[in-house]
Amino acid sequence: MQYLDIMVISSHALTITYFIAGLLHARNFFSQTPEYRWLAISLFFSVATEVAGDILLYFDVIPNYASIPYHLFCVVTFSGFFYHAINWAPLKKPIIIVNVVYILFTSVNYLFIQKIQSASYPQTIRSLVIIVFSITFFYKMLKELPTHQLQRDALFWIVSGVFFSYSGKLAIYSVTNYLITVQGDNMIIIWTFHHLLTIIGNTFIIYGGFLRLRKSNSYSS
Amino acid sequence: MDQPQSVQIYLIIAIGIVTMLVMAGAIIIFVVFYQKKMIQEQMKRQALEFEYQQKMLEAELQSQESERRRLAADLHDSIGGMLSTIRVGITTIAKKLPEPGQVDQTKQMLDDTISSVRRISRDLMPSTLEKFGLLNALTELCERFQATSGIVIHFTEEGSYQTMDKNRELMVFRIVQELINNAIKHAQASEINVTLSYQNNLAIIVEDNGIGFDAEAFINDKTGGKGLGLFNIENRARLLSGRVEYDKERRKGSKTVLTIPVGNETIV
Numbered sequence: 001m002q003y004l005d006i007m008v009i010s011s012h013a014l015t016i017t018y019f020i021a022g023l024l025h026a027r028n029f030f031s032q033t034p035e036y037r038w039l040a041i042s043l044f045f046s047v048a049t050e051v052a053g054d055i056l057l058y059f060d061v062i063p064n065y066a067s068i069p070y071h072l073f074c075v076v077t078f079s080g081f082f083y084h085a086i087n088w089a090p091l092k093k094p095i096i097i098v099n100v101v102y103i104l105f106t107s108v109n110y111l112f113i114q115k116i117q118s119a120s121y122p123q124t125i126r127s128l129v130i131i132v133f134s135i136t137f138f139y140k141m142l143k144e145l146p147t148h149q150l151q152r153d154a155l156f157w158i159v160s161g162v163f164f165s166y167s168g169k170l171a172i173y174s175v176t177n178y179l180i181t182v183q184g185d186n187m188i189i190i191w192t193f194h195h196l197l198t199i200i201g202n203t204f205i206i207y208g209g210f211l212r213l214r215k216s217n218s219y220s221s
Numbered sequence: 222m223d224q225p226q227s228v229q230i231y232l233i234i235a236i237g238i239v240t241m242l243v244m245a246g247a248i249i250i251f252v253v254f255y256q257k258k259m260i261q262e263q264m265k266r267q268a269l270e271f272e273y274q275q276k277m278l279e280a281e282l283q284s285q286e287s288e289r290r291r292l293a294a295d296l297h298d299s300i301g302g303m304l305s306t307i308r309v310g311i312t313t314i315a316k317k318l319p320e321p322g323q324v325d326q327t328k329q330m331l332d333d334t335i336s337s338v339r340r341i342s343r344d345l346m347p348s349t350l351e352k353f354g355l356l357n358a359l360t361e362l363c364e365r366f367q368a369t370s371g372i373v374i375h376f377t378e379e380g381s382y383q384t385m386d387k388n389r390e391l392m393v394f395r396i397v398q399e400l401i402n403n404a405i406k407h408a409q410a411s412e413i414n415v416t417l418s419y420q421n422n423l424a425i426i427v428e429d430n431g432i433g434f435d436a437e438a439f440i441n442d443k444t445g446g447k448g449l450g451l452f453n454i455e456n457r458a459r460l461l462s463g464r465v466e467y468d469k470e471r472r473k474g475s476k477t478v479l480t481i482p483v484g485n486e487t488i489v
Binding site: 135138142150160164183 | 227241244249257
């Protein structure tokens with residue numbers, strides 16, 4: 001089996017985990033709390049991007065085009081999720097500023113800096129933003145102690161998954177530009193790493209979904 | 222990219238990824254353990270606060286009881302004694318009067334006053350409780366309330382009651398006293414049933430056929446002081462490690478159940 005095959009398989013596996021996680025968290029979409037709605041939106045946004053990338057590839061078009069909307073707006077969906085999960089009103093203003101700056105920078109990056117070839121700079125910034133959000137969530141959790149059993153809290157697992165996955169991805173994104181432009185790397189192995197990290201993160205998110213499912217079932221029975 | 226250099230770069234990236242993952246994992250593990258530690262500390266603090274509140278409450282109730290005991294003794298021994306002496310004096314003077322019947326009304330008033338003093342003294346500190354225990358004290362309490370209010374009060378005993386610590390018995394007595402008092406004063410009842418059931422727990426049920434009441438509204442009423450009696454009942458029950466339940470489903474009258482675990486001698 002070639003490296004390319006492994007990357008393609010991991011890419012499909014990644015899409016499947018996004019889809020399962022999305023389905024689990026989109027249950028009773030309109031009656032659930034906003035953080036889960038934002039999470040479901042974010043997960044289906046990822047599924048749509050992956051599927052669109054595959055379609056473009058099928059028609060021999062560079063799949064990078066499919067990820068432009070994702071790179072522009074995925075911080076918005078994550079911000080929505082974290083803003084409601086952290087539930088701390090003073091965060092609203094900094095989050096809006098971060099989003100505006102991120103979208104502007106990503107647009108400038110697409111138009112003038114890295115262009116369509118890569119979006120590693122915005123991805124690096126996105127990883128840092130998500131890591132900061134996750135640490136803020138953990139800090140707030142330690143300060144307020146909202147639950148006695150952390151291992152049964154779906155949000156804890158979801159944020160841990162996102163935090164874990166984006167910590168690893170930060171290492172990848174920060175060297176992507178160097179690998180492409182200086183080393184001329186084809187990125188197959190690196191993207192396989194990336195997919196594996198995302199699958200690990202999604203597994204945590206899926207587990208969080210199961211915890212929520214179990215909780216809602218125990219309430220209804 | 223030549224082979225050895227690319228392997229070296231991939232290795233560096235792999236080390237970078239692993240380092241980041243280890244750091245993230247360490248943060249998550251730290252959060253889990255620190256959260257557990259914080260919760261333990263929070264629970265310890267809450268337990269200490271609860272213990273302190275219990276002790277304050279106990280001290281308050283004890284000082285209340287000792288003040289009642291002192292007042293009861295003063296009323297009975299001092300004022301009661303003086304009134305009895307006055308009565309003897311009046312009887313002696315009356316014998317010397319040409320018409321002894323002239324002081325009959327005064328003597329009657331004095332008798333009533335002596336009875337009132339005795340009743341107040343007994344209410345303040347039931348001597349029956351100290352001498353003959355809770356069952357007799359409750360029986361006497363019901364008889365006394367029936368005699369003064371005209372309301373029919375039944376007292377029933379189920380199971381064989383085993384005596385408790387005197388302070389605990391006094392608290393139970395005060396609770397029943399307050400509940401009957403409430404039924405007489407506010408419930409417009411014509412019949413009150415008091416049941417003492419002694420099985421796995423000690424349960425005391427006070428029910429009446431009056432107009433009923435909303436216990437929660439009374440307890441939450443901070444302005445009128447209506448809920449003070451119920452608040453005292455709840456506090457005493459808490460000190461007895463027991464609980465008070467008000468039957469909300471009842472359409473007519475009210476029913477209050479006090480349950481106390483047997484053998485739990487936590488209070489002084």
